[in-house]
Amino acid sequence: MKDSELWSRRGFLGMGVGVLGAAGLAACGDSSESPARVQPEVPKDLLDAAASLKGTSMGLLSQKLYSTAANEALDSSIRKFADATGTKIENSLVQADAGDVVAKIDAEVKGGVARDLAFMTDSRFVAQFQALGDLEDVTDIVTALTAKYGEPTAEAKNFCVFDGKWFAIPYHFIGIGSFLRKDWMQDKGIVPKDLYSWEELRDLCLAISDPGKRRFGWGMTVNRSGDGNGMIEALINSYGGSIAANDGKKVTFDSPETIQAVTFLGDIYTNPKYKAMLPTGVASWTDTSNNENWLAGILGYTRNQFSVYADSRTKKNPVHENTHVFSDCIGPATDKPLLLGQSQGFVVFKGAKNPALAKLLAQYLVSAPALLGVAKEAPGLVMPAWAKVWDADPFFTSGDPAFPMLRKITEQSLPLSTKNGLDFPQKASAGQQAVGAAYVLTDMMQQVVQGTAPAPAVTAAHAKMVQIFAQQGLPQ
DSSP, rough: OOOOOOOHHHHTTSSSOOOOTOOOOOEETTTTTOTSSOOOOOHHHHHHGGGTTTEEEEEEEOOOOOOHHHHHHHHHHHHHHHHHOOEEEEEEEEEETTTTHHHHHHHHHTTTTOEEEEEEEEIIIIIIHTTEEEEEEEEHHHHHHHHHHHOOTTTTTHHSEEEEOSEEEEEEEEEEEHHHEEEHHHHHOOOOOOEHHHHHHHHHHHHTTBBGGTTTEOOOOOOOSSHHHHHHHHHHHHHOOOOOOOSSSSSSOOOOHHHHHHHHHHHHHHHHHGGSSSSTTTGGTTTTHHHHHHHHOEEEEEHHHHTTHHHHHHHOOOGGGGGGEEEEOTTTTOOSSOOEEEEEEEEEBOSOOOOOHHHHHHHHSSSSSEEEHHHHSSSSEESBHHHHHHHSSSHHHHHHHHHHHHHHHOOOSOEEETTTSSSOOOOOHHHHHHHHTHHHHHHHHHHHHHOOOHHHHHHHHHHHHHHHHHHOOOOO
16 A cells, blocks of 8 residues: 555546646556557447447546556556546546545535446445445446446445445455565474464564664554555454444443453563564554565565555565465454455446446446456455456466455355454445544554553543544534
């Protein structure tokens, strides 16, 4: 993941492509395509449906992938669709880890200048946009895709559905995992496992560390970042704590379980015993830092989207062949990891100028031919969100040893439960998603690292969450 500055004025006004400092990737029907890229054909049923839309245009907002080649592959597929349908499609990139992305897009929607279609991470954004009244009902498209491609990934049914209606179309599954250096473990006589407790992982990271060799076991920060947020919340959940109750409406953060988890995590960053496993500057890392340091070969463990795995594979980085992949860790309240994964979901914004074309483009991009080029440039990061798409090409099922684990996550029975009655995924909540966007968890951990005791730090974070939930229409 990366963070970056937000819209330029041109991009914010919907007049150009300057989104988050990244050039928009024009996919107009009269553009020449790259001769080096084989582009998938557009199915006849979509061409027939788009016949009446020839000569029209639309705008797409794409969540920026860590892989530049994957972004280019996506744009190539969009260009093919535009060429085949005789339409013009402007594809602009957005960096979702910028904290006020929801406010920016909401302002565009309310101002009537939003793009027609966007794909955003379902568990982080869809509930917020739906609560703001920014999204069109897309149940008809999901119903049609289900008839064609089977069931969508399990977690999407929680994060994209509100009052029985779909407000996002599952696009692709995002692999999330944990990564260890198996060669470092071998040097210490440690045999890799597929399941660790957080305590086991901490001790393992210390055992494989050797600062003199630039080997630092613990490759995670608690500074403001999406990766920091995700790690902190996963650890707290595994201890039996949670931001909210299962209904997503009531803040329940301040609990003995949360305090126990925060105490454990804070100790890693403050106890001299673990200093040798912490990389230099880890306290100020941003979202790209663990990616960069993992690929540089100086980290023994990190937890991330499969972007780091994909990048090491596609660029033939020697780190790849020395990577041991496992799903996630367990805590006192869990017997199995609470890893759900995430999906990108296509959303059609209220007031879209060309919703018909937007819905047809979404149906094309979820298909195996259109998805395959992107997936090959971002293996493990971009995987099918639909059951039959998984089986449509051998790459998805056997293109990498990690892929079967990812498919198992997409098809697992949900919810996953803790020993003290928490269910994950919990009901999709604009309050929870807004808490993540406000970096309440990382800010809390920073206070602990700087000397605040865990209990008052948790209480203060709980109070902030109560305020945020109230702002999202969920008064406590």
